[in-house]
Amino acid sequence: MKINLNELANRFDFDQIGDTNHEVDGVATLDKAQGNHISFLSNGKYSSLLKDTQAGIVIMSKDSHESYSGNKILADDPYVAFAKIASLFQNSSQSLTGVHHTAIIAESAQIAKNAVIGPYSIVGEDTVIKENTVLDAHVTVGDNCLLGSNCIIKPNVTISCDSHLGNRVIIHPGAVIGADGFGLARDVKGWIKVPQLGGVSIGDDCEIGANTTIDRGTLENTVLENDVRLDNQIQIAHNVHIGAHTVMAGCSAVAGSAKIGKNCLVGGGVGILGHLEVCDNVTLQSMALVTRSIKKAGSYSSVSPIQETKEWRKSAVRIKQLDKMARQLSKLEKNKSK
C-alpha cells in the first residue's frame, strides 16, 4: 500500500509540513528508514538521529519540530500517532475467510455470517460468536461462551466453557481462558478438588498475551474490565478482578480473589497475593511482591538491587543479621545519650 503525506495527515487529522505528495509504503526506525518509509520520534533521546535519517516522512511532536526540515507529521503524542499510522501498513493476513471445512461447530452454536472459523478450530454448544470475529487455526472454544464482535483469537488458544468476551478482544497463541481455578480442600486422606463453577468475563478492547492463563471463578466470575492489557505468560487466578485500562507486563501473577484497580501499571514478574486489593493508579515495579493491600496511588517496589555475586554474598549474610544489628545500634545510641 502506498499513501502520501496529505492522505495520512487528513485521515487522522494531524498537521503536516512538507511535500504533500510524498508517498510512503512502510514504516521503519529513524536510522533504518529510506525515502519510502515513514518514521517517528517520540523519545527526545533519539533526536540526534534526525540529522541523518533518510525517512520520507517523520512523525514528531508539535513542540520541537523546528530543527527538522524534511516532510513531517506533527502530533501531540507522536507515539500514539505512529501507532495509528502504522496500523495501515499491517499485513492483514486475511487469507482466512468463512468457516473452514475442517472446523467443528456444535449444532446449537451461533456464528455470525461474517465471522471466520479457521482450520481445525472447534466451537462448543450454545456458544455465540459475533460479527467479524476471527478464530484462527486450532482454536478450541467450549460450551456456553460468548465472543463479541471483531475479536481476533490466534492459533492454539483454548477458551473453556462459560467464558464471555467483549468486542475487539485479541487473544494471542497458546493462551488459556477459563481453566479451572486452583481450589483444594484438605480432607483426611488427601486433597479434594473444589469444583470451579464460575466463568470468565473479559471486557471490550482487552488484549491477552501468548501463553497467558486466566482461570474461571469458583462460584462467581473472574473479571477483566474494559481495555485491560495483559502481556505473555501471565497467570490470573480464580475470582481476580482487574480494573479498566490496567496493563500488566510479562510473567506477572495474581493470586485468587485479588482485586486490582483501574489504570494500574504492573511490571514484569510481579506477584500479587490472594484476597488483597490494589487501588487505582498504582505502579508496581518489576518483580515486586505485593503482600498487603495498597490503598494509596503511587509506585511500589520490593526487590533487592543487583550486585556482583561476591559483593552480594556479603550483603546477604548481613540481611540475616539485620535485627541483631538494629538492636546493637539502638543500645549504642542509648549508651551515648547517657
Next chain:
Amino acid sequence: MKINLNELANRFDFDQIGDTNHEVDGVATLDKAQGNHISFLSNGKYSSLLKDTQAGIVIMSKDSHESYSGNKILADDPYVAFAKIASLFQNSSQSLTGVHHTAIIAESAQIAKNAVIGPYSIVGEDTVIKENTVLDAHVTVGDNCLLGSNCIIKPNVTISCDSHLGNRVIIHPGAVIGADGFGLARDVKGWIKVPQLGGVSIGDDCEIGANTTIDRGTLENTVLENDVRLDNQIQIAHNVHIGAHTVMAGCSAVAGSAKIGKNCLVGGGVGILGHLEVCDNVTLQSMALVTRSIKKAGSYSSVSPIQETKEWRKSAVRIKQLDKMARQLSKLEKNKSK
C-alpha cells in the same frame, strides 16, 4: 439437577437441621445465594453475612451454627463438605463420547472401550489408555505412554512419549508433559544437547495446571507421587521428585534433580534450585528462592518487603552498604567496651 436437604445430608453422611424437603439446584456465595442455592461458611471472617443471606441451605461448622436458624448442613470441615456437594452441580459437559472420527490413533495403541478420544486428538504407538479416561480436543499423546483410568486431559495438552499417568489425573489446557529436559554439555565449538532418555511418572489423583510444563528425566524418570497438585504455569525440570500431597501455586519452578518432600505447600512464584532437597511439611512463602536444602519442617521466606519506590530506593542503596555498616557497628561496640 434438584436435590433436597435430606438427600444431600445422607449422600455424604453430614448432619442436617431444618426443612428436609427444601430443594436446591445450584451453589452460590452467601451474599449472592437465593432460596434455590446452597452456600457455605468456612471462614469466620464472613459470618456476618449469615444475617442477611437468602441461601436455601448453608453448610457450616458443627461448632458454631447456633446463631443461624435457616436450613443447614453441619460438617467438621465446611469447606471439604462444600467441595463434595458442589461437585454434584458441576456441568459434566460430557457431550464427548467414544472416539471422534477425526482422532488419529496408532495401530498398536490400546484404548479402553469406554475411554473418550476427542476431535483432532492423537495417540501414539504402544500407548495404553484405560477406562473412562477422557482426552478432550487437540490432545497429543506420544508413543509408549500409559494413562490410567478416569483421567481428564483438557484441550491442547501435549504428553510426550514415555509418560506414565496414574488414575484420576487431571491435566489442564496447554500443559506439556515429558518435553526434553534442559541438558547441555559445553564442547569446544558450542553446546551439545544431552539426550533426554528418561520419562515422566505421575501418580494417582494428581492435577496439573494450564500451561504447566513437566520435563522428562535424563536417564531416570521425573516423578510426581500421588495427590500432587500443581497450579498453572509451573515448571518442573528433569529428574525432579515431588512427594505425595504436595501443592504448588502458580508460576513456581523447580530446577533439575531437586527433591521435594511430602505435604509441602509451595507458594506462587517460588524457585527451588537444582539438586537440593526440601524435607516433608515445608511451607515456602511466595516468590521465595530456595538456595540450600531445607531439612527442618516449617515456613520459609526470602523476598524483601514491598515499599513505596522512593522509600525502597533508600533501603536498596543501604542493602549494598550492609557489610560496611555491620563492620562499623562492630567497631563502635568494641570501642564502647574499652
Next chain:
Amino acid sequence: MKINLNELANRFDFDQIGDTNHEVDGVATLDKAQGNHISFLSNGKYSSLLKDTQAGIVIMSKDSHESYSGNKILADDPYVAFAKIASLFQNSSQSLTGVHHTAIIAESAQIAKNAVIGPYSIVGEDTVIKENTVLDAHVTVGDNCLLGSNCIIKPNVTISCDSHLGNRVIIHPGAVIGADGFGLARDVKGWIKVPQLGGVSIGDDCEIGANTTIDRGTLENTVLENDVRLDNQIQIAHNVHIGAHTVMAGCSAVAGSAKIGKNCLVGGGVGILGHLEVCDNVTLQSMALVTRSIKKAGSYSSVSPIQETKEWRKSAVRIKQLDKMARQLSKLEKNKSK
C-alpha cells in the same frame, strides 16, 4: 541397538580400555546400570559409586580413571562424551514421514522433498521449509516464514508469520514464536495497540523450551544468534537481541529491546528490564532482577537469602529501617571521633 566398546570409541575418537567386544544397548546412571549399559562419571562427587557399579562400560576422565578396572572410555570431558554417545540410544521416533494427509499447506509454500509435516499441521503462504525438517502434530506455521534444514518442531508449537529459523533448531511443545510484542500507546480514551511489524530471527542450533514465548519485533526483528539455548516458560519480548551460545534457564524473562551478550548464563526466573545491555560472559544467578546495564563480565545476584519465616519477618522489618539505621550509625561514628 547394540554396539561394542571398540565401535563406540572409534566412532567418536575416544580412548578405550577393557574388553573391546563388550556390547551395550542402553545408558544408565552408575547405580542403576547393568552389564548391558554404558554409564558415566563426570562429577567427582559420585566417584564412590564406581566401586559397586554393574555398568558394562563407564565413560570417565582421562585424569582419574586408574581406580576403576572395568571397561572404560576415556575422554577429556566425560559429560560431553556421554552426550554424544547417549544420542545413539535415543528413540528416533520417526514414525513420522512425508506430509500427512491432514496437513494443510498453502499453495505458495515450498516444502523440501524429505521434510516431514505431521498430522493437523498447517503451513502458511510463501513459507519455506527445508530438508529434513520435521513438523510434528498440530504445528501452526504462518505466512512468510523460513525454517532451515534439520529443524524439529514439536506438537502444538505456533510460529507466526515472518519468523526465520536457521538450521538444526529445536522447538519444544507449546512454544510460541512471533506473537505480537506488547506495544501500547496511551491515548485519551485508553490504550492503542502499536502494530508489531517486525519478525523473529533465530540462528542455527538454537533450542527453544516448552511453552516459551518469543515475540516479534515492532519494526525490526527480535534476534537470537546461533546456539542460543532457552529452557521452558521463558518470555522474550519484542526487539530483544541474544548473543551466540547464551543459555537461559526456565521462567526467565527479557523485556523489550534488551540486548544480551554472547556466552551468558542466565539462571532460572531472572528478569532483565527493557532497553538494557548485558555484556558477554555474564552469569546471572537465579531470580536476579537486572535493573541496569551490566558492562563487566562476572556473576551477579540480587535476591535476599531464604530464612525461616519468623526470622525473615524480623529482617524484613529492618530492611525498611535501613536508611534510618545507616544515618544513626554514621552519627555515632562522628560523635566517637570527636
